[in-house]
Amino acid sequence: MDRKEWPLWEVFIRSRNGLDHKHCGSVHAADPSMALKNARDVFTRRMEGVSVWVVRADDIVASDPDAKPEMFDPAEDKIYRHPTFYTLPDEVGHM
Amino acid sequence: MSATVSSDSVAHVEYVLRIADSSLILGHRLSEWCGHGPVLEEDIALTNVALDLIGQARSLYTHAGALEGNGCDEDQFAFTRTESEFRNVTIVELPNGDYGFTIMRNFLFAAFQRELWGALQASAEVPLFEIARKSLTETRYHVQHASDWVIRLGDGTDESHARMQRALDTLWPYTAEFFSPSAIDDAAIGHAIGPAWSTLESGWLSAIRPVLDIATLLIPARTSFLSRGKEGRHSEHFEPLLREMQYLQRTHPNCIW
Numbered sequence: 001m002d003r004k005e006w007p008l009w010e011v012f013i014r015s016r017n018g019l020d021h022k023h024c025g026s027v028h029a030a031d032p033s034m035a036l037k038n039a040r041d042v043f044t045r046r047m048e049g050v051s052v053w054v055v056r057a058d059d060i061v062a063s064d065p066d067a068k069p070e071m072f073d074p075a076e077d078k079i080y081r082h083p084t085f086y087t088l089p090d091e092v093g094h095m
Numbered sequence: 096m097s098a099t100v101s102s103d104s105v106a107h108v109e110y111v112l113r114i115a116d117s118s119l120i121l122g123h124r125l126s127e128w129c130g131h132g133p134v135l136e137e138d139i140a141l142t143n144v145a146l147d148l149i150g151q152a153r154s155l156y157t158h159a160g161a162l163e164g165n166g167c168d169e170d171q172f173a174f175t176r177t178e179s180e181f182r183n184v185t186i187v188e189l190p191n192g193d194y195g196f197t198i199m200r201n202f203l204f205a206a207f208q209r210e211l212w213g214a215l216q217a218s219a220e221v222p223l224f225e226i227a228r229k230s231l232t233e234t235r236y237h238v239q240h241a242s243d244w245v246i247r248l249g250d251g252t253d254e255s256h257a258r259m260q261r262a263l264d265t266l267w268p269y270t271a272e273f274f275s276p277s278a279i280d281d282a283a284i285g286h287a288i289g290p291a292w293s294t295l296e297s298g299w300l301s302a303i304r305p306v307l308d309i310a311t312l313l314i315p316a317r318t319s320f321l322s323r324g325k326e327g328r329h330s331e332h333f334e335p336l337l338r339e340m341q342y343l344q345r346t347h348p349n350c351i352w
Contacts, residue, residue: 006134028134028135029136030247037240038136038140041140042135042136042139045139045143
């Protein structure tokens with residue numbers, strides 16, 4: 001029998017209000033509403049989240065793992081891009 | 096405390112046990128799907144529903160034990176009572192059948208539970224009201240989950256449609272028991288414990304009908320068939336279920352694990 005797999009969806013969960021959605025895994029589902037329910041059932045069983053995003057895995061544009069050097073190396077020696085050269089007044093505390 | 100037990104307080108406990116037993120037995124049936132679901136996601140979804148139902152049963156048993164005042168705890172209610180002492184509606188003890196059958200039963204039963212939990216929001220009995228409030232949220236999701244699948248499969252392929260219609264035809268007669276009048280209900284209304292289940296029928300019907308319509312499934316006509324699990328008269332499928340569910344406590348009485 002021809003058993004076609006449902007498409008893959010990547011799941012992102014926000015654990016608390018104010019925090020970012022974090023990637024936490026993937027589910028198979030036939031359409032968006034099923035994907036959302038499946039994500040809820042598979043990934044929020046222990047109160048892990050207050051909000052769930054699902055995205056078709058096909059729709060994610062990812063960097064090419066083989067193109068690592070040209071994508072990421074040029075930034076390596078440009079430490080001045082980090083905001084570490086400022087003296088902060090004490091009152092600011094930890095940033 | 097008086098040692099005599101009035102018939103009203105017996106009815107009261109029975110009213111609670113009827114709800115508890117129905118949750119427990121369906122929870123047990125759904126647990127049989129664990130590891131056998133059609134896809135991983137559904138396997139987990141059904142297990143979640145099963146755990147919700149068992150959780151509902153546990154709270155209700157604890158409450159029933161407090162009402163009875165004989166020191167009976169949740170495990171004793173679940174694992175040491177005999178077949179005729181269980182008060183669950185018969186539909187929940189039927190074997191799972193195929194996935195469509197399981198889903199259709201979940202749909203019909205969860206929609207009924209939603210009406211019941213809703214009506215129990217008016218209960219004068221605080222623990223029951225609290226349990227109903229928590230359970231209502233769970234049950235809303237169960238209804239949503241089952242409705243989605245009833246629609247997908249009912250309005251799906253010829254094969255899935257035929258199976259869902261068959262499931263509905265088989266299960267429909269058992270839903271009459273949800274609403275059959277009983278003396279237990281009369282006592283419950285008398286003390287504002289909960290609704291007479293017969294009053295829940297119209298709300299239930301108007302909730303399930305639109306979903307079945309979208310699923311292109313036809314509601315069968317009512318017949319005179321009436322199952323009587325609520326009175327402790329169960330189907331032939333119940334005894335094997337109990338034997339498996341109670342095996343451990345029966346073999347090792349009072350064991351704790």
